[in-house]
Amino acid sequence: MSAQTLNVPGTPTPIPVDPQAQDKDDKFYYATQWNLIWWKFKRHKLAIISVFFLALLYLSAIFAEFVTPYNVATRFEGQQQGPPTPIRFIHQGSLRGPFIYAVKRKADPKTFKFIFTPDETKPIPIQFFSQGDPYKLLGLFPSSLHLFSTGVGKTAPPVFLFGTDRLGRDIFSRTIHGARISLAIPLVGVALSFLIGVVLGGLSGYFGGVVDEIVQRLIDFLSAIPQLPLWIALSAALPRDWSTEKTFFAITILLSIIGWTGLARVVRGKLLQLREEDYALAAQAAGAGQWRIILKHLLPGFTSHLIVSITNGIPAGILAETSLSFIGVGMQPPAVSWGVLLQDAQNLVSVAQQPWQLIPGLFVIATGLLFSFVGDGLRDAADPYTR
C-alpha cells in the first residue's frame, strides 16, 4: 500500500509484510506519481460520481443541439413565462408512456397573472430520437435529430422541462446551450493564470535574488491594478464587430494574464519553505538539475494545494461570469450563458412568481459542487502522505 515510503523516509506507516499484498505493491514501487494519484482517486467514490456527472454536463454542452428539443432562440407564442410542463404517465386512469398535455395561457384580469390550463382530453406522447428544429452538430454536420421532443414544427404542443422565459423560449434548451460558454470560459481562464502563476511563482521562489525581486514587484503592481475599471475599459476598446461571446472570451484571457498573481505568491511561499527540506537539499547534493528538483521533488510537495486552487478557481470563474453579467459588464443577450440566464432571472418576479426561472442558478451551484468534490478527491489522491 504505502509505496511512497521510499520517497519519504521516516514515514510512520509500517512497510507491509503481507506476502499476498507484495505482488500488488510491486506495482506501486514502479508506478509513476500520476499512476498513484489515479489509483487513489478511484477510491474516492463521491469524486468519481462527480467526474461522471461533470462529464455528462460537458458532453451535453458539446452536443447541446441534440440533447435539447429546441434552439436557443425559438420563441413559442402564447407560452411566455410558462411553468415547467409536467411529464405524465397516467391518462384517464390508465398507465402509458411519458406524455404531456397541451397548455393554454390566459391572463387573469384581476391578478394580471397568467394562468396555464392543460387540455386533459388529449395526451401528447414524448418521442425519443425524433425530428425537430434543424441544426448543425458541432457546427459541421447538419441534422434535425433530437433526444426527445413532442413532434416537429411549431404546431406540436411543446414540452418545457424547465418552463419558459419572458420571450417564450425553452429554459432547458437555453440552460444546456448556456453551459458551453459558462463551462469553457473558466477552464481557459484558470488554465492560463495557473500556467503563468506556477511558472513565475516557481522561478521567483526557487531562484530568489534578482528574479524574485522583479517578479515580486511585478506582482505588487499587477495585483494592485483594479480589475473592474479595466474590464469596462477593455470592453470598450475591443473590436466592434466581435460578438459578445468573443469579446468576453478575449477579456477573460487578458485578465487571466494579469490574474495569476495570487497563485504565484502562494507557490513562491511554498517553494521557499520546501527547498530547504532535507529531500530537496539531498537532491541538490546528488547533483540533480534545478528544473528536475522543482518538478520532481518540490512540485509534488504542494500539488495538493495547487489542485485546491484550481478546483476552487473553476467554480469561482463560473460565479464571476454570473456576477459580471449581473452588474452589466459581462456577457449580454443575445449570447446565452448561465450568467445571462441568471441576469434574466435576477428579479423579484422570478423569485416571487416564476421560480423556474432560477433553475440555471441550480446548475451553477451544482457545477460548483461537482468541481469541488472532484478537487477534493484529487487533493487527497495527490497528497503524497495519504494512503
Added chain:
Amino acid sequence: MQQPSRLYKMAALFVVASVLAGCSGGTPAPAAPAAPAATEAPAAAAPAATEASVATEAPAATEAAAAPAATEAPAAPVAAMTKYQEAPMLAEMVKAGKLPPVEERLPKMPFVVGPGVILSTADLPDWKPGKYGGTLRSAHSSANWSPDFFVMDNESLLMAPGIGTEGVQGNVLESFDVSADGKTITFHMREGLKWSDGEPVTSEDVRFTYEDMLKNEKLTPVFPSRWKSGASPDGVEPTLTFVDPFTFQMSYEQPYGGILRQFTIESWVGYTEWLNPAHYLKKFHEKYADKAELAAALTEAKLKEDEWPALFNQKRCQNWDVNQPRCLNYPSLYPWLLTSADNSQLQFERNPYYFKVDTEGQQLPYIDKLVSTQVQDVEAVNLKVLAGEIDFLRESTALIKVPLYKENEEKAGFNVVLLDMHVDSTGLELNQTYTGTAATEDWKKYSADPLFRKALSMAINRPEIIETIYFGYAALPLKSVGDEASAYNPEAAAKLLDEIGLTNKDADGMRLGADGKPFQILIEHGGHAPDIAPVAEIVAEDLKAVGISVLLKKIDSTLWGTRRSTNDLMSTVFWSHDQGWMGGLGTTDNIGRAGMAWANYISSQGKNGEKPPEWITKGADISAQWWSAVPGSAEWQKITEDAFAWERDNLPFINIVEGVKYPMIANKKLGNVATGGYAIALNFAGEQLYWTEQP
C-alpha cells in the same frame, strides 16, 4: 392698467383650451392667455379695461369648447380670497417670529389650484382640497438623483393641464399676452412673488439671466437654439424689453408659437432657463461682484482668476440640480426645498414662500416633507415597494412587475395605476449616415432605400411584441408607421428584399451583399429601459427570419451615448417621444434617428456633419413650421398631420408600438391621485397630493 386687464382675462376665460384653437382662424398669433378659472383673482373680478388681443380672441372660445378641461371645469367661486391658511409647521414659525405671515409670503395673486387646473378633470375627476401634513417616501437608485422628486419639485414658467399642448396658462409667471402679429409676447410676473430666501422675484432676475448669462459669451458661447424662432438653429434670437419690475416682452422677427410650449414643459425646462436669483448670483459674476470677494471665492474653489465662469456655474443651480447637495439653501421657487442629502437620504421640506394656494386659500403643498432613500439598484427599489416603504413611485416601475405589485397591493397598502407613457416604446433606428468600421457600400445603398426600411418594418412581429413585452398595453404604430408597414408580413418583407436586390442567399439563408458576404446590421443598444433588450432580441430574430443577418450587442450606456452622438452607431434600438408629445415629430431629434450626421449638420448650421437629402430638409421644414405654430391651433393640427404623413412616407426610423401604458405606485391613503393621462403629469402635480389620513 395691467392689473384689471389681467383680471378680466382670467375671469373671461373659463374655457381653458378654447382660445388656442380659437386663434387659429388665419391669424398665426400664439396663444392668448388662458387661466384656469376666475379663482385666481383675489378680489371679485371686475371686467374693467379690456385689451384688444383678449377681447377679440375670447369669443372664439366657444369653438373649442369640446376640450374636457373646458367643459367639465365647474364654475369656480368668484369670492374674494383675502385670507390664506398655512401649514401648522409654518404657523408655528410665524408665531415664533421666524417667518413673516403667510399673506406677506404669497404674491398678490397666487396661482390657485382647483379641479381641472393641474390635471384635467378627465384624468383626475374628483379633485379635493387637501389636508396638511405628512411625509411622502420614495426611493432612488442613482447618486443624489431622485428622478421622481426632480419632476415633482420642478416649476415651469407657464403650464398646461396634464402637461398637454392645450390650455397654456401662467405658472411662475402670472400671465402673458400675445400681440396681434404673433411676434411679441408680453409676460406679466407675479407681484410679491418671493424666492425661498424671502427676496422678491422681479424682471431684474430675467434681465440678469438674459443679458448677463445667456448673452455673456463666457457663460453661454452658443445661444440655445430652442430659444431661437422655430426652435431651429438657423432661427433668429429674440429681443427682450423690460417694461417695469413685473413686466417683460419677448419679440421675434418671425412668429414662434411654440415658445409657449417651450416655456410650459417642453424638455422639462424649468423656470431657471429665464429666471435666476440675480441677488445671489451677482456675487459670482465678474460684472457685479466685489473684486476682493470674488477673488477670495475663486481661491477657495481652487480656481484661477480668469475662471470665474466655472465658479459661477458651480454656484448656479438649474432645475435638474434640485436634488444636489451643493444646492442646499439656493434661492428657488419649488414647492419643497432640499434640506439634507446625508445618510443616503434626500430630504425636502415645504417652501414657506411657495406661490400656489388651493380654492380654500390653503397654501400648497399639502405634504410637509419628501424623503427619498438611496438604494443600489432598481430591484431594491421594488423590494421597498413590496415592503410598503414607498408612497409614490413612477420612475423605477415596470409593466412586467404588475402581477407582483397586484399580489402585494393589499398587504403593503398601495395602489398600482396604469397610466400613459410620455415616450413611445422602443424603435429600430438605422443610421443612414453611418460611415464607421462596419459600414459597407451596401449599407449606404440599402439603408437609404425606403423600401428596405419598409421591408424591415413588415418583418417585425409587432403583435407578438405587444403581447410578450407590453402585455397588451400598447398599440400598433398606425400614426407613425402606418397600416401597411406595421402589419406583420414576413412573406411580403422577403419579397420586397428580393425586389430591391438582396436576392442572393448563403447556405444559412442569409442575404448576401455585393461583396458576396452576408449583408449584416450591427445593432448596439444600451439597455436603457427594461423593454429595450427583449424587444431588440425579438427584432433581431425577426430580421434573421427574412434573411437579414444581425449582430446584436448590448454595450455600456455611456459608451452608447458617445457613439450615438458622434455618428458611430450603425443601428440601435431606443425610445422616441410620444407622438402627442412635442419633442418628437420631425425635429432634429428624429432626424438623428435616420442619420446622425444629418442632424449634426442641421444643428451646427452646416459646420459639422453631412448635408442632408431633400426629404430630410423637408422634415426639418415641417418641424420649423410646427414650432412656429401655436400648439393646439388648427394650423398646428394640420402640420402635425403633415409630420405624421412625412414619417409614414419616409420611415425615418421604425417605430415598434404606440400608446404604451406605465404602472405607477401610490399609497392608498394619498388623495388627488390621477386615474388617467400621462404618468409623468401626476409627478408634476405633487403639490396637490395629500394624505387623506395620516399613515
Added chain:
Amino acid sequence: MLAFIIRRVITLVPILILISIVSFAVIELPPGDWVSFRIESLRQSGLQVGEDEIYRLTSQYGLDKPAYVRYVSWVTNMLQGDFGYSFQWNEPVNKILAERVPRTMAISLMSLVLAWIISTPIGIISAVKQYSAIDYASTFLSFIGLATPGFLLALILAYFSITVIGFSPLGLFSQQYLDAPFSLAKLLDLGKHLVLPLLIVGLTGTGVAIRVLRANLLDELKKQYVVTARAKGLSEYQVLMRYPVRMAINPLISTIGFVLPGLVGGEVVVSIVLSLETTGPVLLRAVQSQDLYLAGGIVMMLSTLTVIGTLLSDIALAALDPRIRFGGVRK
C-alpha cells in the same frame, strides 16, 4: 528584518506612481467623459441639452483642461489629502469616502472574523477527522458557500424576509434610525440589518477558508515532525497547535494582502442587492459614469491598500517562517 522592511517600503513609491498613472488612464480610456455621460442621461430623461449646456458643464467640472494637467493636479491634491470632487454626487470625494469606508470596513471585518471563527475549528476538525461525518458535512457546507451566486441568494432571502417575516433588510438602518443619534435601539436595528449580509458574505468566505485550511493542515499532519512530536508523547492538541496549524494558515496569511483592499472595497454584488452603503457599488457606478476623481480616488485607495497589505503579509510570513525571511538570498 528592518533592512528588509525599509527596502520594501522604498520600492513602494515607484509602484504607487505607476499605479496612479495606469488607474487614471484606465478610467479615462473609454470614450466620452462625465459630461457626455451626464448629458446623455439628461437627454434620456427628456431634457433638452444644447451646446450651451455642454460648454457650461465642461467648464464647471474642469474637464476642458488636457488630461495630463488634470492628472498632475489630481495627484498633487491627493498628496495633500484632497481626493477631489465627485461629479455625480456633487460632493467632495473625501466626504463620500468618510461616510462609506468605515461602514464597509465594519461589515467586511465582521464577516471576515465571522468566517474565520467558523472556519478555523471546522477546518481543523475536518482535517484531523478526515472522512468523518463532520468532515463530510463541513465539506458540503463550504462547497455550497463556494458555489452559490451571492446576488441570487441575497435577493431570495431579502424577498422572503419582507414577505414572510415582514422585515425589510435593505440598507444598514431602518428609515427612522437613519438620521437618529446613536442609541441602543439604533444599534439593535443595525444588528438586525446585518444578519443577512453577514450570512451571505460570511458563507462564501467560510467556504474558501475551510477548504484552504483543511488542505494545508492535511499536508502538514503527515510530515515527520508531527510524527516525532507524537512519538515524544505530546498531547494531540499540543501536536496540532505547536506547528501544523501555524504552518497551515501560512497561505491564508499570504493572501491577507488581498483581503485588506477587499475589506475596504466590500462585496459589490451583495451590497448592490441589499443596498448596503459600502464602497463597492460606489466604485462600480463611478467607473461606469466616468466620475473621474471618485473612481480614481477609490482605485488609488484600494491599490495602495493592496500594496501595503502585500507588504504586511510578507512581513508576517517572514516573522512566522524564517526561511522566507532570507528568501531573497540563495545560499
